[in-house]
Amino acid sequence: MNKTVIELFAGVGGFRVGLNNITKIDKHGHAIEKGPFTFVWANQWEPSTKSQHAFDCYNLRFPSATENSNVDISKVDKASIPDHTLLTGGFPCQDYSVAHTLSKAHGIEGKKGVLWWQINDILKAKKPPFVLLENVDRLVKSPAKQRGRDFGIMLRCLSEQGYAMEWRIINAAEYGHPQRRRRIFIFAYHKSTKYYESMKDRSPLEIISSQGIFAKEFPIEEFAKKSIKEFDFVKGYKDLVAVSDKFHAAFENAGYMIGDKVYTVKTKPILVKPMTLSKIVEKDGVDNHYFLSESQRKKYEYLRGSKKIPRKDKNGYEYIYSEGSMSPYDELSLPARTMLTSEGTTNRSTHIIMDPKENKLRILTPVECERINQFPDNWTNSGMPEKRRYFMMGNALVCGIIKKIGNQINQIIDKEV
Ligand SMILES: C[S@@+](CC[C@H](N)C(=O)[O-])C[C@H]1O[C@@H](n2cnc3c(N)ncnc32)[C@H](O)[C@@H]1O
Numbered sequence: 001m002n003k004t005v006i007e008l009f010a011g012v013g014g015f016r017v018g019l020n021n022i023t024k025i026d027k028h029g030h031a032i033e034k035g036p037f038t039f040v041w042a043n044q045w046e047p048s049t050k051s052q053h054a055f056d057c058y059n060l061r062f063p064s065a066t067e068n069s070n071v072d073i074s075k076v077d078k079a080s081i082p083d084h085t086l087l088t089g090g091f092p093c094q095d096y097s098v099a100h101t102l103s104k105a106h107g108i109e110g111k112k113g114v115l116w117w118q119i120n121d122i123l124k125a126k127k128p129p130f131v132l133l134e135n136v137d138r139l140v141k142s143p144a145k146q147r148g149r150d151f152g153i154m155l156r157c158l159s160e161q162g163y164a165m166e167w168r169i170i171n172a173a174e175y176g177h178p179q180r181r182r183r184i185f186i187f188a189y190h191k192s193t194k195y196y197e198s199m200k201d202r203s204p205l206e207i208i209s210s211q212g213i214f215a216k217e218f219p220i221e222e223f224a225k226k227s228i229k230e231f232d233f234v235k236g237y238k239d240l241v242a243v244s245d246k247f248h249a250a251f252e253n254a255g256y257m258i259g260d261k262v263y264t265v266k267t268k269p270i271l272v273k274p275m276t277l278s279k280i281v282e283k284d285g286v287d288n289h290y291f292l293s294e295s296q297r298k299k300y301e302y303l304r305g306s307k308k309i310p311r312k313d314k315n316g317y318e319y320i321y322s323e324g325s326m327s328p329y330d331e332l333s334l335p336a337r338t339m340l341t342s343e344g345t346t347n348r349s350t351h352i353i354m355d356p357k358e359n360k361l362r363i364l365t366p367v368e369c370e371r372i373n374q375f376p377d378n379w380t381n382s383g384m385p386e387k388r389r390y391f392m393m394g395n396a397l398v399c400g401i402i403k404k405i406g407n408q409i410n411q412i413i414d415k416e417v
Pocket residue numbers: 009010011012013014015043044045046047054071072073074089090091092392395396397
């Protein structure tokens with residue numbers, strides 16, 4: 001089996017940076033890829049802007065005439081995508097509910113623009129043996145009114161197509177990475193693989209605690225077998241619409257799905273010493289515009305302080321919105337908080353640090369944001385405005401997590417024929 005990969009919703013290429021252990025850019029601006037994976041196709045298209053900064057960055061770092069696609073994934077003929085061993089992608093948490101179509105009695109339709117259906121269509125058309133996905137952690141709890149429904153729909157889709165899968169919610173900082181970013185990682189494997197054969201008779205306890213892909217790279221504390229919960233999303237649900245209408249489950253931060261059963265358990269990480277902001281901040285002085293003016297300092301003081309604000313909801317009902325205080329600036333002795341796409345704008349969640357050289361407050365530089373996600377320095381310095389560089393990092397992932405998962409996938413593929 002070869003090590004071909006496609007990257008969906010590629011952004012600036014976090015999966016590729018992680019899987020191919022990219023730490024440097026050459027003098028032409030191209031990534032120096034150490035391997036072992038061969039990327040045969042990538043797709044990235046930003047619907048909300050005319051300029052395609054993420055794609056331009058990807059295309060500069062990974063130049064290629066035909067393999068990088070900059071069109072809406074829903075417009076791509078799925079059969080035309082090259083064959084691949086591993087499908088990767090970080091996709092949004094949206095409403096995955098489905099209904100019977102009105103026109104065709106037996107047709108099933110999801111909401112328009114929901115990107116999960118695009119992934120599902122690619123799985124149907126290409127049947128890659130392995131799949132690695134990333135999403136926000138609330139995916140397992142969505143929607144609030146029917147907890148676990150969307151994840152249940154995903155499980156049912158994967159199961160119908162012959163996949164088993166394992167998931168884990170990982171807070172990167174707890175495993176020694178520089179950001180407190182909690183994301184769900186999903187690894188699915190097709191029943192035609194040797195890996196599936198090697199896993200199918202193992203117990204959920206064994207898979208989640210020691211033998212699964214996540215346990216090997218992200219060790220957890222021992223837990224009792226009886227704490228594992230089991231849900232069925234096939235029996236009692238004649239089709240995807242029935243899952244969509246009725247299924248709900250309290251999914252935890254770890255789990256495993258095979259056939260028509262899903263097992264889940266709350267796990268605790270065996271903590272690794274975190275990488276702190278002090279290790280990644282630029283120490284030799286940064287440009288003046290990153291420092292806070294007096295008025296900006298006051299604004300941040302207000303934004304990060306505690307407050308109670310009277311507000312009206314959309315029905316005209318008045319309520320008091322309150323938020324607690326944050327520390328006036330982010331301690332260098334801690335890992336970064338979760339970086340959002342609003343990083344760098346005057347916003348409560350923007351990081352503020354005490355510059356180690358000047359001893360004055362400032363925002364992070366784009367390079368520091370890249371380091372927080374473990375991208376090479378200046379990765380997004382590809383011609384886009386500075387504020388878009390922050391945005392890209394808010395959307396991206398902690399590449400070091402992908403690197404660790406990639407180590408395991410590499411070994412798994414080596415054992416296939
Ligand atoms: C969460 S981000 C993924 C970031 C990526 N993992 C990285 O490391 O930069 C999702 C990406 O999907 C892209 N996207 C959204 N809708 C899309 C569509 N219809 N077709 C293709 N890409 C889309 C967005 O522009 C965004 O870059």
